[in-house]
Amino acid sequence: MISDDVVQIYKRDGVVVVPEVLDEDTLGRVRTVLAGLVAAAADVTEHTEVYDLEPGHTSENPRVRRIKSPHKVHPIFDEIVRSPAVISILMRLIGPGLRLHNSKLNMKSAQYGSPVEWHQDWAFYPHTNDDLLAIGVLLDDCDLENGPLLVTPGTHFGEVWNHHDDGCFAGLIDPDLIQDEIKRAVPCSGKAGSMSFHHVRALHGSATNTSNKPRNLLLYEIASSDAWPLLGVKDFAEFDSRLLAGPSVITPRLADVPVRMPLPPAKRPGSIYENQSSAKKSYFTRAA
Numbered sequence: 001m002i003s004d005d006v007v008q009i010y011k012r013d014g015v016v017v018v019p020e021v022l023d024e025d026t027l028g029r030v031r032t033v034l035a036g037l038v039a040a041a042a043d044v045t046e047h048t049e050v051y052d053l054e055p056g057h058t059s060e061n062p063r064v065r066r067i068k069s070p071h072k073v074h075p076i077f078d079e080i081v082r083s084p085a086v087i088s089i090l091m092r093l094i095g096p097g098l099r100l101h102n103s104k105l106n107m108k109s110a111q112y113g114s115p116v117e118w119h120q121d122w123a124f125y126p127h128t129n130d131d132l133l134a135i136g137v138l139l140d141d142c143d144l145e146n147g148p149l150l151v152t153p154g155t156h157f158g159e160v161w162n163h164h165d166d167g168c169f170a171g172l173i174d175p176d177l178i179q180d181e182i183k184r185a186v187p188c189s190g191k192a193g194s195m196s197f198h199h200v201r202a203l204h205g206s207a208t209n210t211s212n213k214p215r216n217l218l219l220y221e222i223a224s225s226d227a228w229p230l231l232g233v234k235d236f237a238e239f240d241s242r243l244l245a246g247p248s249v250i251t252p253r254l255a256d257v258p259v260r261m262p263l264p265p266a267k268r269p270g271s272i273y274e275n276q277s278s279a280k281k282s283y284f285t286r287a288a
Helices: 004-013 024-043 075-081 084-093 179-183 236-241 272-276
Strands: 015-018 051-053 064-068 098-108 116-119 132-138 195-199 204-206 215-224 243-245
Touching (some): 004 015, 004 084, 024 064, 024 075, 024 098, 075 215, 084 098, 084 132, 084 195, 084 243, 116 272
Antiparallel strands (some): 015 195, 051 064, 064 098, 098 243, 132 195
16 A cells, blocks of 8 residues: 555654545445434533533534544544554554554634644653654544644654653643744645554644644554553553454563653543643644
């Protein structure tokens, strides 16, 4: 699926976009499932194990900003991450042993879709080594207008910034500390079905969607199978059930990588949106 040049771009920049990996049939099926999930959100009034709701959500006008762990919610999301096309790309970028860490579907609905403040995924789930990345599956055409994922090339080689506020984990970086990095960020845009791949330590964020176009982004967090979470493995059988390629591994590979633990836990537990809402500073403007 990808050339040696694309692999080298990923290694150099920590981010790359591969055009139109998903076909139209699969995109259509995902959109149908997603529409059903949003409609069903009319029956909930607060965040659940499936839904993270936008401010202003009502039963008459359901507003969902995230579907949590969609690979557990509907089989099509598990099917996509285990597809030969996706696995072949991951093997080029990470290696032959692969594990799904988690998944989520961030929905930036037209005119109000919430921003995600600048952060590094590594701050949320440090591992014994940093051979991890996130896949961003574009479910809609995405450009600068509808809040694309913004990633700063080369930051996967740098420091792990402080993601704490007032002594507790907050899931975001003080924007005053990263002004130069923000200026260098590039959008992960493309046609629906394209996929971005960004390193777990790459700095990224995304603005409010103020356009009239939706921007739904299906995200998968992928780890090398010999990368083990430093916060521990509670259920080994479940842990191994998320293997995508390669055998079970009980010898974690230890690498000399910088780590900050996401502890003490966030004052507002839950999704990244909740974590970040407790911070005193933010970068992106929110919809009224």
